[in-house]
Amino acid sequence: MTPLNVQLLLTGNELMTGDVTDTNSIVIAQALKEIGVEVYRKVTIGDDESLLKNEIISMSKSADVLIINGGLGPTVDDLTAHALALASNSKLTLNLDAEKHLQRWSIEKGAELSKANLKQALLPESAVIIPNDIGSAVGFSLTLNKCKIHCTPGVPRELILMLTNSLIPEIRALLPESPCYKVKRFQVYGLGESNLQMLIDNNFPDWPSSLDLGFRAKSPFIELKLTTRTSAGIDVLPIWEDKIQRLLGAHILAEIKDNEFSMPEHVLNLLSDRNLKITTAESCTGGLIASLMTSIANASLNFEAGFVTYSNQMKSELINVNSKTLEQYGAVSKEVVEEMALGALKKSNANIAIAVSGIAGPSGGSPDKPVGSVWIAWGSESNLQSAYFCIKGNRQYFQKAVAYRSLDLVRRFLLNISEEPFYTHKLNKS
Amino acid sequence: MTPLNVQLLLTGNELMTGDVTDTNSIVIAQALKEIGVEVYRKVTIGDDESLLKNEIISMSKSADVLIINGGLGPTVDDLTAHALALASNSKLTLNLDAEKHLQRWSIEKGAELSKANLKQALLPESAVIIPNDIGSAVGFSLTLNKCKIHCTPGVPRELILMLTNSLIPEIRALLPESPCYKVKRFQVYGLGESNLQMLIDNNFPDWPSSLDLGFRAKSPFIELKLTTRTSAGIDVLPIWEDKIQRLLGAHILAEIKDNEFSMPEHVLNLLSDRNLKITTAESCTGGLIASLMTSIANASLNFEAGFVTYSNQMKSELINVNSKTLEQYGAVSKEVVEEMALGALKKSNANIAIAVSGIAGPSGGSPDKPVGSVWIAWGSESNLQSAYFCIKGNRQYFQKAVAYRSLDLVRRFLLNISEEPFYTHKLNKS
Structure with a gap:
């Protein structure tokens, strides 16, 4: 099986000048890693329409999935929709779903929908919107050269919500079925990653190879994750889950399922x-x-x-x-x-x-x-x-x-x- | 005048998984900005030899200068020299300057020069080394498709020293006599990006094309940026800076220079x-x-x-x-x-x-x-x-x-x- 070729295209002058540290691609890579996908290639460019267009065309030819981040805002330097229209030889048209979203959004803000904001509803003809529950910029998807292209906002919390609610489930659906894939996640407080690792190494020298142990800093918590991809792993998961629970006691606040409490x-x-x-x-x-x-x-x-x-x-x-x-x-x-x-x-x-x-x-x-x-x-x-x-x-x-x-x-x-x-x-x- | 086209190629699996935040490209971009050069394009890939080779060939065709970062170390996943040899159709040979450097370095460390370290002296035939005063990995440069390629180490303080002492002076020498690049940045509070854009559009329909206007959200502020790259822009910058100041009044908290206050x-x-x-x-x-x-x-x-x-x-x-x-x-x-x-x-x-x-x-x-x-x-x-x-x-x-x-x-x-x-x-x- 060839793994899914997922590439990222990040856009924004601020990413080129060294004024801003790119953390969005980290967020995307981590979210993809959780479903077993590694980013294959990442390109970062400034806000330049023809550069964006050419990059989109070229990346769409080698990637199965292309996630574009940034350039969805209301100002003149937000060029993603236009560049994507050029790349896919289509026109920018008023997307009714996006317009509806913007109207709802401006009513919630108690403001008039400005012309600048309405620009955010002009999308390439075949684009389907990705909902944005907290910001003005909807995301949008379309297919070019058999590559599924998803455009996402640069505002981190909007991006995160969009990944969780829409993109990651959609990309996961492209992956082959794996009946042996199971994950248990725990919210841990009061131990750093390296101490957690040491504690587990010292207490469980016989940790089974069929269970992947992973940590992820979600300040002030560490998310501890047990992952299995094999039937042997499925069998031993409950045993080791129990051992971890007993070792860490009240340092585990909860198993993470749907709700994650602060x-x-x-x-x-x-x-x-x-x-x-x-x-x-x-x-x-x-x-x-x-x-x-x-x-x-x-x-x-x-x-x-x-x-x-x-x-x-x-x-x-x-x-x-x-x-x-x-x-x-x-x-x-x-x-x-x-x-x-x-x-x-x-x-x-x-x-x-x-x-x-x-x-x-x-x-x-x-x-x-x-x-x-x-x-x-x-x-x-x-x-x-x-x-x-x-x-x-x-x-x-x-x-x-x-x-x-x-x-x-x-x-x-x-x-x-x-x-x-x-x-x-x-x-x-x- | 076409500006110098400088591109970055970053390599390292850790950059793809979201485990590590890329700060080296920030360091490089900031050093370049100081001499008025903006990075044109940035590509990040994992440690894969053929991917590296193809990326080098492709980037060398569009860039005037290509800075490669990472992959110079002594381990098996350090592939830059080998990929560059493949890309330039040349062989890896023992570079005598690099070997000398390694011998000096190991004497200073009071250690034997290991076989793994000696691998760092195997460079493409036409490569010229860039000195590294504090680490084992020398950098090296060569020209491919008229593009000047510089390979730099991933260790941040080694990279910084190399930029300061060698690369930046060399790239500056490629620039025309009087660079017209100038930027003014202002910290703005109390207006969103789209309102700011509208306000400026409405008040200044005669905005000069020689001045780039840029916005960047830095919550709760917007950074407003005036950039010029031409002598015409240099001439009108003070006038328009003044107009912006009068339009926004106390919404401008300060011009951003070295200190940026919260x-x-x-x-x-x-x-x-x-x-x-x-x-x-x-x-x-x-x-x-x-x-x-x-x-x-x-x-x-x-x-x-x-x-x-x-x-x-x-x-x-x-x-x-x-x-x-x-x-x-x-x-x-x-x-x-x-x-x-x-x-x-x-x-x-x-x-x-x-x-x-x-x-x-x-x-x-x-x-x-x-x-x-x-x-x-x-x-x-x-x-x-x-x-x-x-x-x-x-x-x-x-x-x-x-x-x-x-x-x-x-x-x-x-x-x-x-x-x-x-x-x-x-x-x-x-």
């Missing part, structure tokens, strides 16, 4: 089931934890208030941290985060609190408390827990890591999990 | 210059504004505290919003956001406040106040301003848009700008 969704679901309210008292994360919670619809049912207390004075004035505690132990201490949590609980009438205080850097560290130090308190008034971590990385990385770590600790608390997570090996420095 | 950085810089402190009172953005501010190092100098008051009760208890105001006008109202701002100012001892209350959705809207409605208040105790907006999009889009809109309004306030931004056409619905 960390704040996991926490909000647990709070909702238990009819509990949470509050946040944030110093070094500066509102990020509250912001993650409230990015979820209906967060208001379980979240009423959060405090960003960046200065010591505000920690005292807003959430009752004793100024003597601050003086004696410093802002980054077990004592202060515990008082922050209790103060926030009292002021907000919530049942559960997260409080964090740390040194995000780049400055502000000391030999005793280096940049990256953070104390986290979490739990309820009667069962408050706290831990010290040192998380290295730049400021944004640190803030994000602390926010997710805190949410994971609350998740474990709500689930009543007693096992130690692998990431608390440095626990309780005080 | 929106919270712009605001924090202004606060810092004026020695002012800011506070936030957030309902629908749930801490996102505070989080954006505190993602910047040293934010603590101008930000001490923020309030996430999601419920009505918390708006009253934490930042003194009168419960009667909430009853009479509803949480999403001019009156409530103004009281939120004043309450937050009082509780935090800050000079400047942002307060937001809106309906992020997907539920919670009404005919009178649909999903997407938001009231924003900003300013100081003695000069508090407020405005209503309706921002359509999903929850995350809405929250992000409201956060940046608020920051932009504060930026304009601090700069004392009286002109109306284009985005306030729907201002002051009450």
Whole structure:
């Protein structure tokens, strides 16, 4: 069997000048890899109509599937539809499906459909649209020289949705049937890829060759994937799935099927089931934890208030941290985060609190408390827990890591999990 | 004058699977941009000898300069030299300069020259080496079909050194005396790509053909770029630059040169210059504004505290919003956001406040106040301003848009700008 020849054509001046790193082709390659397809060849060119046309013609002659990315926007430098019309010797006509989409899209935005936007409905005659649920640019497909050509938008989240909902299922359908192909995917938090690999290598030296083990970073999670393509693999899959589950315990948040919950969704679901309210008292994360919670619809049912207390004075004035505690132990201490949590609980009438205080850097560290130090308190008034971590990385990385770590600790608390997570090996420095 | 046609050929299986982000082509493109050369076309393929050979032959026919990156290492999947020999119908022979380099390199490393390493001295007959001061793989150049082909190593720091010391000076020497390439870039906020295009089309029907106008979305900004490649363009650039500046006014945050500030950085810089402190009172953005501010190092100098008051009760208890105001006008109202701002100012001892209350959705809207409605208040105790907006999009889009809109309004306030931004056409619905 010849494998499917899939090629990518990326277009955009910004890709040629070195101003932008191409991440879209990574997203496409990873999505294809999941269905066992490797990209054969990738061409990147600027926004030039005749160059685009010639490239499309030439690539369509060698590829079975050609995915074109970029150039679908409303401005003059968006040339994909026109170039494809030239390449396929057809005209640009008003595509009624695309027009309908644009009208719906502009109504949702509460705006008039502009002439510039309407240009996005002018597609080659034989093109069939690929829906775009979140942006103005529909994708479109047509066949040229027996090559299936798919045009996709350059906006990453629109591209991702289009891949998941339309393109990948369609390309998968071109592949030969494989009854032995099975995948199990797990959402893992709190272990990096290399640690995960080491843990599995050390614990399972007898890992069967019929099961492929794969990891994929989907920050802040790792997706762990067991894939089999043989009947031997199908037979042993349940056994090894079970072993993995027991090894990783609560580091596995869920098996990934249709719904994939984010960390704040996991926490909000647990709070909702238990009819509990949470509050946040944030110093070094500066509102990020509250912001993650409230990015979820209906967060208001379980979240009423959060405090960003960046200065010591505000920690005292807003959430009752004793100024003597601050003086004696410093802002980054077990004592202060515990008082922050209790103060926030009292002021907000919530049942559960997260409080964090740390040194995000780049400055502000000391030999005793280096940049990256953070104390986290979490739990309820009667069962408050706290831990010290040192998380290295730049400021944004640190803030994000602390926010997710805190949410994971609350998740474990709500689930009543007693096992130690692998990431608390440095626990309780005080 | 035809510009120099420079193309890149990148090779490596890791580039095809989505496991690795290609940054080398960015490095090459940026180095070329500095001498006014834009990469014309870029092809990426896996480690396959015949594919490489065919690509080299085909690219050498259209390019003046072809830079090949990768495949120079000592392992079996490093195929560049061999493919280039096939493409140029020549043999691989032991290159004495390359051999000398390898011997020196292995002595420095205190190691024996291995057979695998010696493979790196086998180059096409007519190849001339490009020195590599820090790695084992020399680069090499030869001419095929009148195209100058340069083979470069995949290790980034070796590539960078080779570009600086050898390739860029060599390519610069191929360019005509006075390159007319000039670019001006501007950071624009508050206008989408299509509106920007329309605005410019409508105001400047006489836009000169010697100036290329380009846009690039860099959320939440658009980068607007004026490029010229001719002496006519150089002449008119200052005139049109000025016209653009006058048309867009404070929508242009800065000309982009070396530093590119984020929106919270712009605001924090202004606060810092004026020695002012800011506070936030957030309902629908749930801490996102505070989080954006505190993602910047040293934010603590101008930000001490923020309030996430999601419920009505918390708006009253934490930042003194009168419960009667909430009853009479509803949480999403001019009156409530103004009281939120004043309450937050009082509780935090800050000079400047942002307060937001809106309906992020997907539920919670009404005919009178649909999903997407938001009231924003900003300013100081003695000069508090407020405005209503309706921002359509999903929850995350809405929250992000409201956060940046608020920051932009504060930026304009601090700069004392009286002109109306284009985005306030729907201002002051009450």
